[in-house]
Each structure stands twice: as C-alpha cells, then as structure tokens.
Amino acid sequence: MSNKTDHHFDAIVIGAGMSGGWSAKELCENGLKTLLLERGRNVEHIKDYPTTHMQPWEFEHRGQLSYQVRKENPVVSRCYAFREDAQHFFVKDKEHPYIQDKPFDWIRGYQVGGKSIMWARQVQRWSKFDFEGPARDGFAVDWPIRYADLADWYTRVEQFIGVSGMKDGLDVLPDGDFLKPWELNCVEEYFQQFIRNNYDDRHVIYARCAHLTEERPIFREQGRTLCQGRNICQRGCPYGGYFNANSTLIPWALKTGNLTLRPHSVVHSIIFDEETNKATGVRVVDANTKETTEYFARIIFVNAATLNTNLILLNSTSDRFPNGLGNDNGLLGKYIAFHNYRGRISAIHEGHKGFTTEGGRPTSMYFPRFRNVYRQETDFLRGYAAGFGASRMRPVSSEGFGDLLQANLLATGEEGAWRVGSHMMGETIPKESNFVALDDQQKDDWGIPLLRVNVDYDDNDEKMLQDFYEQFTEMYEKAGFTDIRTSDDGRNPGNDIHEMGGVRMGKDPKTSLLNKWNQLHNCPNVFVTDGACMTSTSTQNPSLTFMALTARAANYAVKQLKREEI
Amino acid sequence: MNRRKAIRNIAVISSGIVLLPACEMEKLPVYENLALESQQRELIGWLTNAILPKEGLEISTPESTSDFILTMLNDCYAPEDIRQYLAGSKIFMQYVKDEYGVSYNNLNPEQSILLFSELMKSDLLPESLKYFLATTKQLTVRHFTTSEYFMKNHLDFEFAPGRYLGCVPV
Numbered sequence: 001m002s003n004k005t006d007h008h009f010d011a012i013v014i015g016a017g018m019s020g021g022w023s024a025k026e027l028c029e030n031g032l033k034t035l036l037l038e039r040g041r042n043v044e045h046i047k048d049y050p051t052t053h054m055q056p057w058e059f060e061h062r063g064q065l066s067y068q069v070r071k072e073n074p075v076v077s078r079c080y081a082f083r084e085d086a087q088h089f090f091v092k093d094k095e096h097p098y099i100q101d102k103p104f105d106w107i108r109g110y111q112v113g114g115k116s117i118m119w120a121r122q123v124q125r126w127s128k129f130d131f132e133g134p135a136r137d138g139f140a141v142d143w144p145i146r147y148a149d150l151a152d153w154y155t156r157v158e159q160f161i162g163v164s165g166m167k168d169g170l171d172v173l174p175d176g177d178f179l180k181p182w183e184l185n186c187v188e189e190y191f192q193q194f195i196r197n198n199y200d201d202r203h204v205i206y207a208r209c210a211h212l213t214e215e216r217p218i219f220r221e222q223g224r225t226l227c228q229g230r231n232i233c234q235r236g237c238p239y240g241g242y243f244n245a246n247s248t249l250i251p252w253a254l255k256t257g258n259l260t261l262r263p264h265s266v267v268h269s270i271i272f273d274e275e276t277n278k279a280t281g282v283r284v285v286d287a288n289t290k291e292t293t294e295y296f297a298r299i300i301f302v303n304a305a306t307l308n309t310n311l312i313l314l315n316s317t318s319d320r321f322p323n324g325l326g327n328d329n330g331l332l333g334k335y336i337a338f339h340n341y342r343g344r345i346s347a348i349h350e351g352h353k354g355f356t357t358e359g360g361r362p363t364s365m366y367f368p369r370f371r372n373v374y375r376q377e378t379d380f381l382r383g384y385a386a387g388f389g390a391s392r393m394r395p396v397s398s399e400g401f402g403d404l405l406q407a408n409l410l411a412t413g414e415e416g417a418w419r420v421g422s423h424m425m426g427e428t429i430p431k432e433s434n435f436v437a438l439d440d441q442q443k444d445d446w447g448i449p450l451l452r453v454n455v456d457y458d459d460n461d462e463k464m465l466q467d468f469y470e471q472f473t474e475m476y477e478k479a480g481f482t483d484i485r486t487s488d489d490g491r492n493p494g495n496d497i498h499e500m501g502g503v504r505m506g507k508d509p510k511t512s513l514l515n516k517w518n519q520l521h522n523c524p525n526v527f528v529t530d531g532a533c534m535t536s537t538s539t540q541n542p543s544l545t546f547m548a549l550t551a552r553a554a555n556y557a558v559k560q561l562k563r564e565e566i
Numbered sequence: 567m568n569r570r571k572a573i574r575n576i577a578v579i580s581s582g583i584v585l586l587p588a589c590e591m592e593k594l595p596v597y598e599n600l601a602l603e604s605q606q607r608e609l610i611g612w613l614t615n616a617i618l619p620k621e622g623l624e625i626s627t628p629e630s631t632s633d634f635i636l637t638m639l640n641d642c643y644a645p646e647d648i649r650q651y652l653a654g655s656k657i658f659m660q661y662v663k664d665e666y667g668v669s670y671n672n673l674n675p676e677q678s679i680l681l682f683s684e685l686m687k688s689d690l691l692p693e694s695l696k697y698f699l700a701t702t703k704q705l706t707v708r709h710f711t712t713s714e715y716f717m718k719n720h721l722d723f724e725f726a727p728g729r730y731l732g733c734v735p736v
Contacts, residue, residue, distance in 0.1 A: 055714065055725060057628060062712045066641045183732035228726040354736055358722075361730035394721055398707045401617050401682045402675055409618075409710060412720040415736055 009035040012297040017114020019530040019546040020303030021245030026554035028258040037265040040110035049236030086234040101454040105494040113246040118234040121210040123544040130538035141506040144516035153548040161243035165208035173368040179214040182361040187390035202370035209363040210243040229360035269316040285446040306531035310502040326520035334435040339496040340426030343468040347481035349418040364389035380463035384426035385539035424468040500534035518553035525566040597640040654698025
C-alpha cells in the first residue's frame, strides 16, 4: 500500500456505471489506488435487488406505475423499462430537473451500476466502416482511431462480461469472442433463410447479448452463473446471468484491495492547477449533507454518462479554461447525437401453425446496417440497424359477461398467429446545432448549474425513417407476411437512451476535445471514455464500445503514469 | 406491504383507548383518493362477481378482486377518471332501480348479463355509466389474467424457464 491520506489517490473515476466500472476495474487491477465516485446510492449485487424474486401477481399494481409518479415524472414515464418492478433504479424528473430547450427525454440511473442495471444487454462491435464514416461522408471529424485499434479490447471486454452470439463472418459487424447462442425459432429461421435467398446485401442474424450461456472459469471466479431466461433483467439478476457493473466489475475491483467506493458523491467540478498545468482532483458535494470535499489524484477518468460528463467539464472553469476544462476551441458540449428509434413495423405470419416455442430467451434477431455501407447510395447519409423478432401469440378473449366471459378467458391457450416485428436504430449526424450548455441562472439542489439540452431530429432522420418503412415493407411482403403496419412512435431524442458526444475524439485539438487515447488534448491527465467521447454514433448499441474504449484508455493511462508522462 | 392495514392500525392505537375494532373497520381499508361510500363498495363487490363468476375455480390471489379494483383506482387512475367512475356507480344503482324496480343485488344472472350488454351498447346512457361498467370489467379481467392460476395454466408462464426451444410441435 502506498502512503496516501484518505483524500489522495492514484486515480479518481467519476461515475460507477457501465464505463466507470470498467475504468475502476482496469486501474485497480494495475495496482492504482482508485477512488470511484458515484452520485447515487450503492446497489450491492443481489442484496439490493428488491424485486428480483417477485412473481407478476405479487406486484400491487401488476406492473403499472401510480398516477402520482407518472404525473410528476412525465419524462422517465416514457421509458419502456420504467415500470413498477424497476422504477427504483430510475432518476425521477422531479428530483433532477433539467431544461429542454427542445424536447429531449433524458433517462438516467443514479446509483452504483448506473444504467447497466436496466440496460437491454444488446452488444455489437463497431466495424471499420463505422470508424471511417465521418471521413468518407464528410460530417463531424475523422475518428483518430480505427477498428483495428479496438479489436483486441473488444475481445478483452467480451471475454470478461460474457457475450452470447453466433459467428456470422460479416465485415459490417465483426464477430467477437462468443458464448453459445440460444435457438432461433422456426419463423426467425424461415425469415433468415428468406433473406439469404433473396438479398445479398443484407443479413438478419442472432442478436448478440451480454448473457451467460456457458460456464467458464472466469465467470465462476466472478460468482456468476447461467442466465435462466426470466427476462426481468432490469430488476437485477440473482444469478448474475446478464452483465452489469454491480455483479461483475465492482466486486472484482474491490477484491484487488485498491478500490475506494464512495457513493452519495456528486462531482461539482474538476480542480485544475494552473501552475502544474494539470488537473489535480475533484470537488465533491455530498448528496445528503451538501458539504463540499476535495479529493486528489494523478489521473481522472470522467465516466458520468454522456450529458453529465459534459456538464462536469463545462462546470470545471478556471482562469486557464474559462469555458470549461480543455475547452479552448469552444466545442465542448457540441455535436451531441443519438439514435433514431422512431420506426416500427409489425405483421402476421400465417405459416408454421403447427409449431410454437417453449421457455424463454432474452434476445431475438438483428439486422446490421445495410444502407450506404460500401458506398453512398441513398438520399440520406449513413443508415440503420434493426431488430427482428417472431413470437406465437396467446390471444386472451375477454368478450361477454358472466359464464360466457369465464368460458372465453378459460379458452386461452389455443395458440394464435405468429407476430413478427422490427424496430429501427438509425445513426444520427452530429452537428454543432445539437448541443448542451449550462444554464447561467438556475442551479440544482447541490449548487450545480442545470443543464440546457438543445437536440433535435433533422431531415436526414426523416428520410432514413421513410427508407426503413419502404425496405422493411418490401422484405415483409416478399416473405409473405400479412397485415403489415408501419408506425412512427414520435419519441423525443434521448428516449433511445443512446445520447453521445459533446467531448468528441479527433486528431486536431482545434476541432475536437479528446485525442486518440481519450485524453483531453489540453489536459492529458483527464480521460473521457463514456458516451461523451463519441465522434459519431453509428447504429450499434454503444455500451460495448464504451467499455472497449475504456479498457484501452485505462491501460494506456497506467503506462503513461508509470512513465511519468502524465 | 399492506399500508392500508397499517393506516388502520395506527388510527386504532393513537386513539389511546383499547378498542375492539368494529366489524366495519375490519372490512374497510382506507383509500385516500376515493370518496367511497359503503354501498358503492358493496356494489363493486357484487359487480365484479357478476361480471366474472369464479365459482368452481381454484384461484387464490394476494387480494380480493374488489380490493384490487379499489387499489388500482386509488393509486393509478387520474382524479377526473375516479370521479367519473364513482358517478357512474351511482347512476348504475339508480338505473337498475328505475328500469327493474329492484336493487341491483336482486337481479338474477340472466338479467345481469342482459343489463350489462345493453349498457355497453347504448348510445343514449351517460358516458360515466359505461365507463363504470367497462372499467370494472377491465380491472376484473386483469386481476384474473394476472393470477398465478391463469398465468401458469393458460399463458404457459414459467418464472425461470432455464431453456428456450425454438420449434416445438403445438
């Protein structure tokens, strides 16, 4: 153990969620005394999952939220996972206000584990086409890294968290180190074969997910066992069957003896020392007592989740950095982007009437992006990935009253039609006009300025939505699906829960905030590896990429620290 | 947690006197958002059973259907919807008296079914009456279809299936 007072560490990590948990794990494994700060409460694996063993009928409202909760919290009430069983893991609008200069659903999880408790566990690697996107298509700035820089780090992450998948051999979606997949059902296989036979430019594959389907020594060491297909992951899992920071990263980091976890710690700002030209620590406002304390470290990892990371950096002002830490070029908070999730399609499959499924599975199928992959082909830039699923319905007839109603209900069990559906996950183009900024008047309960959010859809998003309808209607029609319906759910940006950017990576300090190692160009002992660092969004579910970037940057930071370069 | 019981218990204790709880108190949890009279409570109890009789079915649920309906109304419905529901319940009681000349609980099952169907089809009766009937039915059905009995026997529900078979014969 090195000689440190209890306020001095080798490293500070801000945020104990998906990426912050990784920062802490890597830094602690490398022997760094690490302070992990989390603004919310601790959530210990298993111990603090209050609803994980509850049957559906044991919920007082059978899953529905109270009127009061919905009325007081309209934003989070629009989140699909904010229901009676997991509402305790979501931030309430009422308690954490922000300013929507344009409509934006900011969905947050302020506790140890963050949103890794409630996430959908879908994971895909970026490909070279994704990293090359901005340079080829002339938007944002060129990424300072390529897929080759991240490939081994993706493997490292996959091996540690456990990812169930199939090797598909696609250049547009690189394979990873996978555990075995669950079965596809007969309609999914039918549709997959249909796509193979009729299209050579697109594929529908098993949707890779962060669930354990095989035992491996590493998972035993973590104390995790196989997923049971309960599909209530958002409550936290007593088996550790899916990956979250609480089950996998925090205990691992604690085991090294190098981690100090401090919940209820709201980071106000990063302290910058003008004489040494380095960040030296952070100012923390205790969430409960509101007292301010300072902690010091040689390196700081900012993993507060995209918009909070932007907020902290914008609020970290000094004579050297009057506009926020590292913000010489004025771009901090700008070029925020997200995923366009508005498009849906559903239909009926008349066939396979003699077959159904048994049991449960926490994933289904996935279309990697197929538009504009090898060249620009459409009237919009980039493209969309999509989900695909098929399931056999059990229609419940509640016609009539009395004995007739009883008979109708008790007749349930006859299998209904197969229902199929897809939802769109579209890349959005980062632009300067989508930004966040600090309000110059209003502050929250911890004396921190409220965040103003200015993010909107654009014409590219609308054109892409139309293309999704056309392409999927055509595929569904050709596949023989009937009763095809498309819809635009009209959700606000942010409801995708994939907001990214504001502290983008790039080669040139004039047009970016971070270098290729996720260091602030102008303050190299500060690293940003959560969604804020993303120069573009591509179509993939981003958490796997955040974790890979984090693992890579953390190991680089350790090397630099040991060489006394930072 | 049964907070209604807790509220009732606190009321008894804080009075400082050892009271034998009246039968009334045993049966009547407090719903702070429902201005509920005892005859409305009785009506809802009668109605839910008339809508969906459960005789002959071995179904146990954490709460009675009536309690579920009142809990859902109290906790999950907007004040204006609660008002409409309660207004509809009063109109219902009066309507039966006017049309049938008896109190609703003197209707036989055939009469009840005919009455319900007629009410749902009518364009002339007050909206709140339809709302009262439709909402009671909706919540009655939900209570039934989320019961352990129904979910396991009719929806093939397994809490921890531990397997997924993608293509099994029906």
